[in-house]
Amino acid sequence: MQASNPVLKLKSAAITALVMLGLALLAYELPDILDKKVLSPEQHLTTVIWVGSVYSLFALGYALVFSILGVLNLSHSAVFMWGGYIGVMSVIRYDVPIYYTLPLAMLGGGIIGVLVDLIAFAPLRRRNAPRISQLISSLGASAVLVNLAQLEFGTSPERFPRTTLKELPYEATVARPYTIGWLGAEFRITPLQVSIVVIAFALMFLLQYLVARTKTGKAMRVVAFNQKVAGLLSISVGGIFRLTFFLAGALAGAAGVLYALAYPSLTPFTGDEMALKGLTVIVLGGLGSIRGAVLGGLLVAAFEVYATAIGYSWLKDALPFVALFLILLFRPQGLLGEATVKRA
Amino acid sequence: MRSKNLLFVFVLITTLALPLGAVAQDDGERPLIGAWDTCADPANLSGEVKIGVAFAQSEAAAIYGVPQQQAVELAIAEINESGYLGEATLVAVTEDAGSTPETAISAFTNLVAEDVSAIIGPTLSNQAMAADPVAFGTERQESGDPLIPVVGVSNTRTGMETDFAASYGDGGAYFRRISLPESKVIPGTVEQVVDILGIETVGIMYSDNDQFTASAYEVFVSALEENGVEIVATETFATGDVDFTAQLTNIIAANPDAIVVSALAAEIVPLLEQARSQLGYTGPIIGGNGFNTPGIASEDRGAGTDANGVVVGGAWNVARQNEISTAFTAKYEEEYGTPADQFAVQAYTGTWVVATAIRCADSADPAAVLEALATTADFETPLGTFSFDEDGLPEHEPVAQIIKDGQYLLLTEESAAEVFGE
Numbered sequence: 001m002q003a004s005n006p007v008l009k010l011k012s013a014a015i016t017a018l019v020m021l022g023l024a025l026l027a028y029e030l031p032d033i034l035d036k037k038v039l040s041p042e043q044h045l046t047t048v049i050w051v052g053s054v055y056s057l058f059a060l061g062y063a064l065v066f067s068i069l070g071v072l073n074l075s076h077s078a079v080f081m082w083g084g085y086i087g088v089m090s091v092i093r094y095d096v097p098i099y100y101t102l103p104l105a106m107l108g109g110g111i112i113g114v115l116v117d118l119i120a121f122a123p124l125r126r127r128n129a130p131r132i133s134q135l136i137s138s139l140g141a142s143a144v145l146v147n148l149a150q151l152e153f154g155t156s157p158e159r160f161p162r163t164t165l166k167e168l169p170y171e172a173t174v175a176r177p178y179t180i181g182w183l184g185a186e187f188r189i190t191p192l193q194v195s196i197v198v199i200a201f202a203l204m205f206l207l208q209y210l211v212a213r214t215k216t217g218k219a220m221r222v223v224a225f226n227q228k229v230a231g232l233l234s235i236s237v238g239g240i241f242r243l244t245f246f247l248a249g250a251l252a253g254a255a256g257v258l259y260a261l262a263y264p265s266l267t268p269f270t271g272d273e274m275a276l277k278g279l280t281v282i283v284l285g286g287l288g289s290i291r292g293a294v295l296g297g298l299l300v301a302a303f304e305v306y307a308t309a310i311g312y313s314w315l316k317d318a319l320p321f322v323a324l325f326l327i328l329l330f331r332p333q334g335l336l337g338e339a340t341v342k343r344a
Numbered sequence: 345m346r347s348k349n350l351l352f353v354f355v356l357i358t359t360l361a362l363p364l365g366a367v368a369q370d371d372g373e374r375p376l377i378g379a380w381d382t383c384a385d386p387a388n389l390s391g392e393v394k395i396g397v398a399f400a401q402s403e404a405a406a407i408y409g410v411p412q413q414q415a416v417e418l419a420i421a422e423i424n425e426s427g428y429l430g431e432a433t434l435v436a437v438t439e440d441a442g443s444t445p446e447t448a449i450s451a452f453t454n455l456v457a458e459d460v461s462a463i464i465g466p467t468l469s470n471q472a473m474a475a476d477p478v479a480f481g482t483e484r485q486e487s488g489d490p491l492i493p494v495v496g497v498s499n500t501r502t503g504m505e506t507d508f509a510a511s512y513g514d515g516g517a518y519f520r521r522i523s524l525p526e527s528k529v530i531p532g533t534v535e536q537v538v539d540i541l542g543i544e545t546v547g548i549m550y551s552d553n554d555q556f557t558a559s560a561y562e563v564f565v566s567a568l569e570e571n572g573v574e575i576v577a578t579e580t581f582a583t584g585d586v587d588f589t590a591q592l593t594n595i596i597a598a599n600p601d602a603i604v605v606s607a608l609a610a611e612i613v614p615l616l617e618q619a620r621s622q623l624g625y626t627g628p629i630i631g632g633n634g635f636n637t638p639g640i641a642s643e644d645r646g647a648g649t650d651a652n653g654v655v656v657g658g659a660w661n662v663a664r665q666n667e668i669s670t671a672f673t674a675k676y677e678e679e680y681g682t683p684a685d686q687f688a689v690q691a692y693t694g695t696w697v698v699a700t701a702i703r704c705a706d707s708a709d710p711a712a713v714l715e716a717l718a719t720t721a722d723f724e725t726p727l728g729t730f731s732f733d734e735d736g737l738p739e740h741e742p743v744a745q746i747i748k749d750g751q752y753l754l755l756t757e758e759s760a761a762e763v764f765g766e
Contacts, residue, residue, distance in 0.1 A: 155406045157407070157609075159645060188623060264613050264614055265586050273586075308591050309590055314552055
């Protein structure tokens with residue numbers, strides 16, 4: 001759970017700043033060292049920000065459930081994929097206006113999240129099953145959700161119909177060239193991409209606010225700290241669990257719709273592609289840390305894009321893991337994670 | 345009195361209907377395709393002749409596998425209705441080959457256990473490399489069971505014949521394909537594109553973890569070099585990726601005359617939209633065989649107008665049809681409600697080629713079927729005049745096409761000018 005201690009806050013801000021500075025330096029120096037030329041760095045940076053924001057939003061669900069339950073919910077990627085389908089299919093099959101797909105997918109994702117908790121986690125929790133059993137159980141839930149999607153939607157890639165996207169105001173799918181004069185930077189971005197970044201960050205700030213500043217958030221943190229203590233304070237532990245799964249599912253649903261808006265190629269296996277990225281994001285950022293997930297998402301996207309930018313596109317999927325390995329050597333708890341101290 | 349009337353009506357109807365039926369049997373139902381005269385009606389065939397059919401009915405490659413399956417069913421219906429195999433009925437034993445090598449292997453394992461005379465499929469080249477040996481590979485050879493011919497209708501990876509021969513000796517000859525390998529399609533396409541569009545430099549993008557796209561990449565490189573085209577940028581991605589903006593940014597910044605892409609269908613739509621709508625690239629995009637499905641240019645579910653200016657070599661084009669092809673596409677659309685694509689046409693041709701081998705061999709024995717199959721020459725099909733060359737490679741004339749507003753037009757100076765407005 002997020003640090004509320006001002007010293008820790010300062011520390012995490014310092015780490016974030018250091019990482020960013022280090023990356024900027026690396027980005028600047030590496031091409032010279034390798035004798036490679038980076039073509040349109042500003043366009044690559046644009047890609048990092050908007051792809052990274054979707055990664056972060058997706059990974060937040062993992063982080064949220066982990067921080068409260070201490071267990072990874074591996075069905076999160078399948079809920080994400082279902083979120084995408086709820087959005088796309090509500091438009092294709094029922095002509096739902098595109099603006100309603102985000103809340104609809106969030107609601108749907110949330111409900112699927114709660115169902116996953118009720119079916120795959122709660123019975124095991126009641127029997128005090130070890131966490132590894134819960135992990136495997138969530139993996140099973142993921143397989144079932146993927147298979148259900150395969151049965152219902154088939155396997156050909158689906159997308160938001162182009163005609164629907166074209167009806168969006170401001171020609172949202174067409175990129176505009178922008179120039180930042182004093183930097184001499186030129187890049188192209190679509191209004192849709194800008195909206196995706198804005199929505200993703202807005203949702204992340206909302207979650208951060210909910211956890212850090214509200215009474216519910218406080219209750220969540222107490223449950224994360226110790227369930228027995230939470231019980232003594234008459235906090236409904238089961239209720240908090242369900243709320244956590246609902247929120248994580250809603251985030252997955254939102255990420256799914258944003259993903260489907262961004263990429264016209266949604267299949268029942270889309271979640272599998274994202275699962276590994278999402279796990280890298282939260283381990284990199286620090287398991288259970290909300291800010292860590294945001295930083296991790298941007299970092300993973302940066303590594304992927306930068307590998308391509310310097311001409312090593314064949315390394316793009318490996319580079320985030322190399323970085324992960326190196327970072328874990330120095331900070332086993334992840335960039336913004338807190339070291340676990342076991343007390344007798 | 346009443347029963348007499350009824351009897352009269354019955355007799356009248358039967359006498360009128362009998363000749364009608366006979367006429368339909370003789371002329372009306374004989375398809376345009378088939379070695380009706382070159383091979384006599386089979387005398388020794390009877391009962392059921394089983395062939396295995398294994399296409400991707402699930403996962404990503406189902407986009408190709410479903411039309412293939414439909415076309416095979418349509419061909420088998422024609423073959424049986426026309427009595428092409430004499431007394432015998434052609435029966436398809438169908439298995440879902442999925443979209444991975446593993447699922448194709450299990451489909452093939454089930455099919456060889458059914459004592460089929462030949463197998464048609466699987467959909468993808470990397471599935472074929474893994475699964476085809478189940479029918480004729482070392483294990484089969486050592487078991488003493490008869491080797492079974494496998495006819496690929498969409499495997500286009502270069503060198504499959506030589507690879508199989510190297511690994512399985514004579515067993516390798518049991519692999520035949522209808523689909524022109526990229527090595528036969530791409531050089532012709534590149535030559536025409538360079539000639540018609542005046543291209544001097546290209547950037548290349550390909551998926552490096554798929555055998556089919558990687559081998560097509562190599563063929564592109566040698567064809568481009570032969571035509572004196574300079575490669576100014578090369579980028580890779582993985583099958584299943586959806587974001588290509590970083591690679592495209594690099595390529596576009598290198599300012600090539602055209603972008604060459606070797607990818608599978610699922611990656612193509614996001615790639616085209618990112619190149620056109622997001623990064624503003626307007627030049628030609630030259631594609632491999634993965635671009636040969638109308639779904640890619642569909643206005644609603646594909647890349648729509650972002651697919652304009654895609655140039656792709658193919659085995660077949662709706663704008664260059666012979667009468668066999670026209671008859672098939674009309675029938676296919678009537679039956680399934682969607683236009684037939686190249687994959688459907690090739691699967692239909694493959695089924696007829698296999699049935700012809702069975703007819704000409706006058707036997708359902710796999711070895712006899714292979715022998716007849718290998719001598720297929722000058723066979724009139726929807727793809728044109730089809731033969732196997734001396735190396736066992738398929739031969740018919742390929743066709744270069746350009747996409748405009750969802751249509752695959754023949755690539756000519758006029759059609760190119762229409763698309764690029766020059």
